Amino acid sequence: MPTLHPFEASFRRAWPPEAWRDVTVLAAVSGGADSVALLRAMRALKRGGAGRLCASHFNHGLRGEESAADEAFVTELCRRLGVPCQVGRPPGGAVADDAGDGLEAAARAARYGFLQRAAARLGARYVVTAHTADDQAETILHRILRGTGVGGLAAMSRARALGPAATLLRPLLAFRRSELTAYLDDLGQSYRADSSNADTRLTRNRIRHELLPQLAAQYNSNVVEALLRLGSLAAEVQGVVDAIVDDLADRCGRREDPDTLWIDAAALAGQPRFVVRELLMAAWRRQDWPMQAMGFAQWDLLAEMIGNCTDSAPSALPPRQTLPGNVLAEPADGRLRLKRTAP
Numbered sequence: 001m002p003t004l005h006p007f008e009a010s011f012r013r014a015w016p017p018e019a020w021r022d023v024t025v026l027a028a029v030s031g032g033a034d035s036v037a038l039l040r041a042m043r044a045l046k047r048g049g050a051g052r053l054c055a056s057h058f059n060h061g062l063r064g065e066e067s068a069a070d071e072a073f074v075t076e077l078c079r080r081l082g083v084p085c086q087v088g089r090p091p092g093g094a095v096a097d098d099a100g101d102g103l104e105a106a107a108r109a110a111r112y113g114f115l116q117r118a119a120a121r122l123g124a125r126y127v128v129t130a131h132t133a134d135d136q137a138e139t140i141l142h143r144i145l146r147g148t149g150v151g152g153l154a155a156m157s158r159a160r161a162l163g164p165a166a167t168l169l170r171p172l173l174a175f176r177r178s179e180l181t182a183y184l185d186d187l188g189q190s191y192r193a194d195s196s197n198a199d200t201r202l203t204r205n206r207i208r209h210e211l212l213p214q215l216a217a218q219y220n221s222n223v224v225e226a227l228l229r230l231g232s233l234a235a236e237v238q239g240v241v242d243a244i245v246d247d248l249a250d251r252c253g254r255r256e257d258p259d260t261l262w263i264d265a266a267a268l269a270g271q272p273r274f275v276v277r278e279l280l281m282a283a284w285r286r287q288d289w290p291m292q293a294m295g296f297a298q299w300d301l302l303a304e305m306i307g308n309c310t311d312s313a314p315s316a317l318p319p320r321q322t323l324p325g326n327v328l329a330e331p332a333d334g335r336l337r338l339k340r341t342a343p
Contacts, residue, residue, distance in 0.1 A: 007037070021048060023124075031191060033181050037189075058088045060111070086118045120163060124166055127162050129170055136155050140231045151278075154238050156173065241274075248267070260337070262335050263279075264334070266334055305317060306336050310334060328340075
């Protein structure tokens with residue numbers, strides 16, 4: 001067996017090939033350093049087994065010739081490595097912000113939609129992305145600045161469902177970006193640099209290029225590690241809360257149909273307001289209702305309405321509230337009725 005590079009050996013410990021060599025794995029490869037390092041390491045470790053290692057590249061079409069060059073680079077790299085490559089492009093040739101989510105959100109939605117469809121076509125068990133510890137720290141700091149709860153501080157999970165049969169996996173979350181570039185330098189492997197990553201008009205890029213370096217230089221040289229510890233602790237706390245909420249949801253929630261949900265206020269009597277808000281968020285997710293426009297004020301308003309369902313004192317709140325996503329909330333017989341109507 002050939003000697004492994006130290007990074008490949010570390011990656012092997014983080015995600016042993018025995019866990020994935022007998023299933024099809026789809027690696028998302030943008031052409032940047034992180035995803036190229038991921039593909040090279042997986043190719044080095046993929047020996048034997050009944051599964052296939054495949055790659056995917058989504059060309060957003062946002063940077064003209066540069067985007068085309070990224071696609072050409074990835075397809076040629078995959079050809080040299082003997083890895084089949086799926087290429088996707090948005091309808092019309094470029095991602096559009098038709099939904100009003102912002103360009104980054106629209107691009108992300110298009111990319112993950114493509115990955116889910118590609119995984120279904122290939123029968124992939126895992127879809128693997130190259131998010132690193134640095135990406136995780138940036139995400140946590142971004143959410144702190146934007147405003148978030150405990151669940152938001154937990155940031156990106158190592159694994160989550162992507163469609164009915166595939167799991168999205170992020171096996172590099174424990175690795176720093178510098179480790180990946182050093183690995184590629186040792187291999188003599190080139191990679192692409194996305195010019196949009198230097199655009200400091202985008203908040204995420206200002207965090208990466210300005211805020212985090214300033215925090216490291218002037219406040220805490222280990223700021224990335226501190227943010228990662230915060231995220232890890234938040235994930236532990238959220239796990240405890242989720243278990244409590246799941247139990248409560250089974251006892252106090254009743255789904256009448258895809259558009260109607262009843263919540264028994266009496267079953268939530270005495271529960272901390274924080275738990276009630278978390279229950280409402282979980283209920284929203286179970287109903288698959290849009291959450292983007294729901295903020296703390298809306299969740300807290302619903303929690304207050306639930307409290308008022310069992311309170312005999314007059315409430316200053318209007319009896320009915322219409323929430324983002326056209327969800328009507330109104331108390332009835334000691335319960336809160338949530339009904340979504342068509343726009």
